[in-house]
Amino acid sequence: MTLSIDYLWWAECPSHEEGLALLHAVIAAEGLDAVIRLVEVRDEADAQRLHFLGSPTILVNGQDIDPHPVASGAASLYALTCRAYRRDDGRITPLPTREWLRRRLSALSTS
Amino acid sequence: MSRLPIGASAIPFELPGVDGRHYRLETFADHQVLGLIFSCNHCPYVQAWEERMIELQHEYAEHGVALVLLNANDPQKYPVDSFEAMQQRAQMFKYPFPYLHDQPQTTARAYGAERTPEVFLFNQARELVYHGAIDDNREPEHVQQHYLRNAIEAVLKHQPPPISETPAVGCTIKWSV
Numbered sequence: 420m421t422l423s424i425d426y427l428w429w430a431e432c433p434s435h436e437e438g439l440a441l442l443h444a445v446i447a448a449e450g451l452d453a454v455i456r457l458v459e460v461r462d463e464a465d466a467q468r469l470h471f472l473g474s475p476t477i478l479v480n481g482q483d484i485d486p487h488p489v490a491s492g493a494a495s496l497y498a499l500t501c502r503a504y505r506r507d508d509g510r511i512t513p514l515p516t517r518e519w520l521r522r523r524l525s526a527l528s529t530s
Numbered sequence: 531m532s533r534l535p536i537g538a539s540a541i542p543f544e545l546p547g548v549d550g551r552h553y554r555l556e557t558f559a560d561h562q563v564l565g566l567i568f569s570c571n572h573c574p575y576v577q578a579w580e581e582r583m584i585e586l587q588h589e590y591a592e593h594g595v596a597l598v599l600l601n602a603n604d605p606q607k608y609p610v611d612s613f614e615a616m617q618q619r620a621q622m623f624k625y626p627f628p629y630l631h632d633q634p635q636t637t638a639r640a641y642g643a644e645r646t647p648e649v650f651l652f653n654q655a656r657e658l659v660y661h662g663a664i665d666d667n668r669e670p671e672h673v674q675q676h677y678l679r680n681a682i683e684a685v686l687k688h689q690p691p692p693i694s695e696t697p698a699v700g701c702t703i704k705w706s707v
Contacts (some may be wrong), residue, residue: 431702492610501701503574511577513668519677 421480422453422528429460429474432501434513438475443518451528466497474500475514479527484515533661536694540564540656542634545600545638546632548617553598553628555656560671561687562594565678566650567664568643569599569629570704571619575700576646578668583647586664586679587626590602595628595682604647604706611704612639638703648698649678653685662696 420490426442428435439457446453460471473491477484489503504515515523534541544554558564567583569576587597605612613631620629632638641650651660660681664671681691 431658433699489574491610494607494609498607500572501574503577513574513578 420452420528422451422524423452423481424455425458425476425481426477426518427458427460427469427471427474427476427478427512428457429466429471429499429501431499434501435475435487438477438510438514441517441520442477445524449521449524452523457481460499463495463499466499467495471497473479473498477501477522483525484520484527486524496526533644534640534650534658536658536661538658540566540650540652540658541640543630543632543635545705547628547630548613548620548625549628549699550656551628553630558596558598560594561596562654563590563596563651565597565657565682566641566652567597567599568602568638568641568648568650569610569648569675570601570603570611570646570701571615571644572603572608572659573646573701575668578693579647579664582664582670584626586622586682590682591626593686594630595686598628599625599629600632601629601646602635602643603704604635605633605705607704608671609645610625626646635703635706644703645698645700647700651678651681651691659685659696662698666696668699 426439460466461495473486489505491500493500501513503511508511540555542555547553548667601611601616602687614628650658660673664678664707677693677696682693
């Protein structure tokens with residue numbers, strides 16, 4: 420089954436290019452069949468309309484890649500902000516780790 | 531808004547700290563090195579570097595180095611960056627440095643700060659000697675260039691830092707207007 424991936428990003432958060440490269444690398448390494456659609460979130464209206472939890476946000480077949488998203492701390496649930504991910508060791512980081520991303524893509528590709 | 535250039539003098543400020551005291555530039559006059567770091571609670575980049583900031587302060591405190599964190603984010607947009615939330619975070623993580631609230635955002639604007647975390651390091655004459663990132667990787671195990679540590683070491687030896695400016699990598703400061 421081809422995975423439909425939406426990669427939502429905001430230009431003012433610096434991790435989006437690295438995050439996209441990481442996503443491509445994991446997809447290639449796992450041999451997954453995926454189509455990635457890039458979606459730039461430009462303003463607060465976009466953030467609300469797209470239910471944007473922060474940059475980058477990865478939706479797989481319409482489902483957020485993180486089953487337990489970390490709250491951004493913004494007044495609004497959806498906002499122009501940098502996204503936080505929780506590593507396996509509990510530390511907060513602006514991008515998921517390669518291993519975490521691999522596990523989540525694998526899980527979502529078989530669900 | 532223009533950023534404070536290397537060699538420029540530190541700009542005076544007077545801001546409240548989470549410990550209830552008011553801090554001014556002169557408060558740190560007896561410190562050989564002063565590092566002002568624009569920071570906040572919510573940003574994942576700050577959280578990624580937070581432990582390293584704490585370690586640096588612990589390591590260099592006895593050498594006359596003062597690191598000071600300043601949060602200028604609009605708490606209306608980010609309630610977790612409010613003064614009360616700053617107090618909670620400083621207590622939770624046992625901050626060894628003052629954590630100041632730049633609610634009017636005048637200090638951040640005066641320094642030309644744009645990101646969190648963003649370092650402005652001053653020598654004893656309070657001339658800017660280093661500006662930018664703490665090091666070159668948000669993941670501590672992948673750091674190759676310890677920009678802030680190297681700059682502190684150089685200033686303590688009365689030498690110019692090997693690198694005086696790097697891009698600050700982090701969240702944008704959340705301006706109120």
